[in-house]
Amino acid sequence: MSNPINYITIIIVLTTISNYTNHPFALTSDGLSLLSLKSAVDQGGATAFSDWNENDATPCSWTGVSCSNISAEALTFSRVVGLSLAGRNLRGYIPSEIGTLTFLRRLNLHDNNFFGSIPDQLFNASSLHSLFLYNNNFSGTIPKSLCSIRRLQNVDLSNNSMSGSLPKYLRSCRELKRLIIGGNKFSGEIPAGVFPELANLEQLDLSDNAFSGTIPEDIGELKSLTGTLNLSFNHLKGELPKSMGDLPLTVSFDLRNNDLSGEIPQSGSFGNQGPTAFLNNPLLCGFPLKKxxxxxxxxxxxxxxxxxxxxxxxxxxxxxIKPGLIVLISVADAVGVAFAGLLIVYLYWRNKDSGKGCSCTGKGRLGGNEKSHLCAFPCIGKFPGTDSDLESDKGGGGGGGGGSSGVNGGDGDLVAIDEGFDCEIDELLRASAYVLGKSQLGIVYKVVLGNGMPVAVRRLGEGGEQRYKEFVAEVQAVGKVKHPNVVKLRAYYWAPDEKLLISDFISNGNLASALHGRTGQGSTLSWSMRLRIAKGTANGLAYLHECSPRKFVHGDIKPSNILLDHDFQPYVSDFGLNRLINITGNDPSSTGSLMGGALPYFKAIPTDQPNNYRSPEARVAGSRPTQKWDVYSFGVVLLELLTGKSPEFSSPTTSTSTEFPDLVRWVRRGFEDEKPLSDLVDPMLLKEMHAKKAVLATFHVALACTEQDPEIRPRMKTVLQNLEKIGA
Incomplete structure (x- = not known):
């Protein structure tokens, strides 16, 4: 009689084979666990789960499921590493069986109608590092087993119906980078002793709950915090802890709508906050509040x-106040108003009479007519290039302008933002100038001043006279940006019918020309040059995101907006431009992109080309720009530096272009198919095989930047740090 133990062994072996091979007679254990989710959804699953078939060998081709090959004991299995069913209008609950997906890294079910509590068993998925369940109807408390996962980095449970207190055991989530639980029903005091343990926490959002008590003193120990510390719309009281001033200077506070009291400290990070950070706290006082x-x-x-x-x-x-005093004050006010009115009428008629039929705010703009020189207020200066010349110039590589024509300085002002810039408007407008490019986003000139200094002058247009203060505020914010990898704005000119921006002229073209040449003949950029350009661009973008006064979102990162000097140092340009164009009345969306991008224009890109540098969410009409847009776009630029292929003009492949319609997907598929590196990189780089390790590391940075889910993408600060670790 055979040993029964042998039968048991055979059964176990057969079960293992049926679970982890691609043999069609049985679905893997990961697939069975996922089917439990399908069963737990009672609404909206018809579309989302239409291809979830229990007769499949693996779930890796199912909608929303991502797999990766996992090696163990000389065997390779395909295991589920990602589940993303966001925004599918699903109604149901999360079954505990999802916790058996031991290799699951990302669970993304946000923007659905899931309800019930989050099961403790979910965190048996020991590889989980990102949990995005926001905008659902989850209830209950934060599970105790949440921090049992060592790798957990991103938790977003915002906009649900969860309740209870903020548990002290959160201090065990030592790898946590983002904790976002705003828009729930959490209450009680924010416990002390949690934040000193969260050394990696970058984002904390406890807003729109019912937290009470004081802000713990040790919140100032969140040394990795970036972005906004959001404690708004709670019931927090007491004085602001001075330790909050120890937070990084780039951190913004949002403490609105609480019951905080006392004087706002003036140390450290407190000095960088605006008044909106403290609004609707009736008992708070001191700068920057006007109280x-x-x-x-x-x-x-x-x-x-x-x-x-x-x-x-x-x-x-x-x-x-006595009645007689009230009457006296009223009479004085009436007299003052009448006097002001008479003064305005007098000035109006005087200016009108002095014009002698010629308006300095009429047609005499850049490219206008000579009649404007006859005005009582002289329409100062000359500027090469008539209207007809500019209409015919579609943004080629420089060249002289046409004949001279009148320029209306109007009653505008040339305002120097940089103290080292010394130029009068008449000198600027009479200087030698060359048209570099034109689009509906403005005409750009290279202007050589009297001292031989070249500058770039962008003419924004003639509208926006009713939005002067808004224009000036925006220009001043852009002008405050000072970084060696960002184009510097030197001055601006504003008149009712003319707006100009004067910035540094960067002499060696842009990255698009350097990579592809003026006629598409290819690039001669070495690997060390490309890595230097990548690091410098990342440095400039990280500064715009983290350290600039407005924490700018660029919104249009691409090689034509990355300028190069003769040492191939990069300069990010055109940040804040779309906002200024909108103020002046032009419509940036009507052209899609600037011809050749930034200053100067060396190569025109057809306006009907799709912008394949934009992130997937940026292509949705009406979406609001975020910093993660820029991260994605920078990732595409990195891929272009690595592959030498431009996503703007054609697919990197020819025979399979319908299958891989963009550069990001082509590179990802290449890595998934384990193609040799020589099939992916620019042939120019094959001569530098010593750089193989660095090139491969840069590919990984680029792929992280171009994740489909914006929550997964790193911040530019992190991207820069990762690039700095890569040697040339």
Whole structure:
């Protein structure tokens, strides 16, 4: 009689083979676990799960499922590593069987109608590092087993119906980078002792809950925090802990709509906050709020109060204002208004009479007519290039302008943003100038000043006269950006019918020309040059995202917006331009992209070409720009530097272009199919085989940047750090 143990062994072996091979007679264990989710969904699953077939050998081709080959004991199995069914209008619950997906790294079910509590068993999926369940109807508390996963980095449970307190065991999530639980029903005090343990936390959002008590003093120990610390719309009270000033200077506070009190500290990061960070906290006082702590302490009209509000308050509380005084004040106001009106009428008629029929705000703009020189207010200066010349120039490689024509300086001002820039408007407009390019986003000139210094002058257009303050505020914000890898704005000119931006002229063209040449003959950029360009561009973008006054989103990163000097140092250009164009009344969306991108224009890109540098979410009409847009676009630029292939003109493949319609998918498929590196990189780089390790590391950075899910993409700060680790 055979040993029964042998039969058991045979059964186990057969079961293992049926689970982990591609033999069609049985679905793998991962597939069976996923089918439990299909069974748990009672609405919306008809579309999402239409190809989830229990007769398949593996679930790797199912909608929303990602797999990877896992090697163990000389065997290779295809295991589920990602599940993404966001925005599918699914209604149901998360079954505990999902926790048996031991290689699951990303679970993305946001923007659905899932309900019930998050099962503790889910965190048996020990490889999980990203959990995105926001915008659902989950209830219950944060599971105790959440921090049992060592690799967990991203948790977004915002906009659900979860409740309970913020548990102290969160301090065990030591690898956590993002904790976002805003828009729930959490309550109680924010416990002390949690934040010192979260050394890697980059984003914390506890907003729109019912947290009470004081802000713990040790919150200042979140040294890796970036972006916004969001504690708004809670019931927090007490004074602001001074330790918050120890947070990184790039961190923005959002403490609105609480019951905080006392004086706002002025140390460290507090000095970088605007008034909106503290709004709707009635008992808060001090800078940047327009509320004196002295008045708050003494009360309106208290002893020693020196403000008008204090004196009026004291007068009202004691005696009130006498009727005779009220009449006197009213008469004085009426006389003042009448006088101001007469003055305005007088100035209007005087200016009109002095014009002698010639308006300095009429047709005499750049490319206008000579008649404008006859105005009483002289229409100053000359500028090469008539309107007809500019219409015929479609953005070639420089060249002189046509004949001279009148320029209307109007009653505008040339305002120097940089202290080292010394130029009058008449000198600027009379200088030698060359048309570099034109589009509906503006005409660009290279202008050589009297001292021989070349500058780039962009003419934005003639509209926006009603939005002067908005224009100036935006230009000033752009002008405050000072970084060695960002094009510097030197000055601007504003008049009702003319707006100009004067910036540094970068002399060696742009990255698009350097990579592909003016006639597409290819690039001679070495690997060390390309890596230098990548690092410099990442440095400039990281500064715009993290350190600039507005924490700018560029929104249009591509090689034509990356300028190069003679040492091939890169300069990010055109940030903030779309906003300025909108203020002046032009429509950037009508052209798609600038001809050749930034200053200067060396190569025109057809406007009907799709912008394949944009992230998937950026291509949705009405979507709002985010920094993750820029990260994706930079990732595509990196792939272009590595492969030498431009996504703007054609697919990297010919015979399979319908299967791989863009550069990102082509590279990803190449890695999935384990193609040799020589099939992916620019042939120019094959001569530098010593750089193989660095090239491969850069590919991984680019692929991380071009993840479909924006939450997965790293911040530019992290991208820069990863690139800096790569040697040339």
């Amino acid at each position: 004196s702590c002295k008045n708050s302490a003494e009360g309106l009209g208290g002893e020693g109060g020196s403000t008008v509000e204090g004196n009026v308050g004291r007068r009202d509380s004691k005696k009130g």
